[in-house]
Amino acid sequence: MKLNILYLLLAIYTTMGCNNSPSATHKAENPGNTAQQKHEETDNKFDDQEIVAQIAKVKHEKVYTAEEMEAFFPEQLAGIGITDILSIPNNQTSVGKYTLNHNKKIEVHLSDGGGEHGETIVRHFMGVSKQTYKETNGNNYVRPVTEGGIKASESYRDYNQEYEMAFFLPERFGIRFRSNGLDRDEAWEAIHVFISHLKQNQ
Numbered sequence: 001m002k003l004n005i006l007y008l009l010l011a012i013y014t015t016m017g018c019n020n021s022p023s024a025t026h027k028a029e030n031p032g033n034t035a036q037q038k039h040e041e042t043d044n045k046f047d048d049q050e051i052v053a054q055i056a057k058v059k060h061e062k063v064y065t066a067e068e069m070e071a072f073f074p075e076q077l078a079g080i081g082i083t084d085i086l087s088i089p090n091n092q093t094s095v096g097k098y099t100l101n102h103n104k105k106i107e108v109h110l111s112d113g114g115g116e117h118g119e120t121i122v123r124h125f126m127g128v129s130k131q132t133y134k135e136t137n138g139n140n141y142v143r144p145v146t147e148g149g150i151k152a153s154e155s156y157r158d159y160n161q162e163y164e165m166a167f168f169l170p171e172r173f174g175i176r177f178r179s180n181g182l183d184r185d186e187a188w189e190a191i192h193v194f195i196s197h198l199k200q201n202q
Contacts, residue, residue, distance in 0.1 A: 104181035125174030
């Protein structure tokens, strides 16, 4: 029941988000808040010394440009070609979209936590990696997981076979991965391919 309420809140947030139209390298759509994000935010640990130390570590690092961020996205994930890369202005975030005949989709939000304005990104995504919230409703769930050394918040929505994973990638990146039409193993394999490509191109 709680998950149904959370999904209703998601729909409301998404509708509200449609009124925003930020300019971007390509026109960016407002991703909106999800039920998973809502719980991640409540679990963020704002006085966590590890998070504070990480913020200080990357605060004076150069922020990646939109063009540099685009190079972090591979041409394919899970056999699906990239169809668009959006850059969200003043948010240090780029979004890569992969679509195959509207049956299989992947969306990767990559946020750079470096620089003077990266504190919110580091706080949020490190908090996500530490969050403990979990809930199950039938086949739908939100839960903390560890896969291949990655601590993430993972959710699944059965009605559209959607997986969403969010986590912090040391030393500075926040990643939110969303897929439709992929099974869990395929989704995580795509995540690891993305991370490998990002590291190779830093």
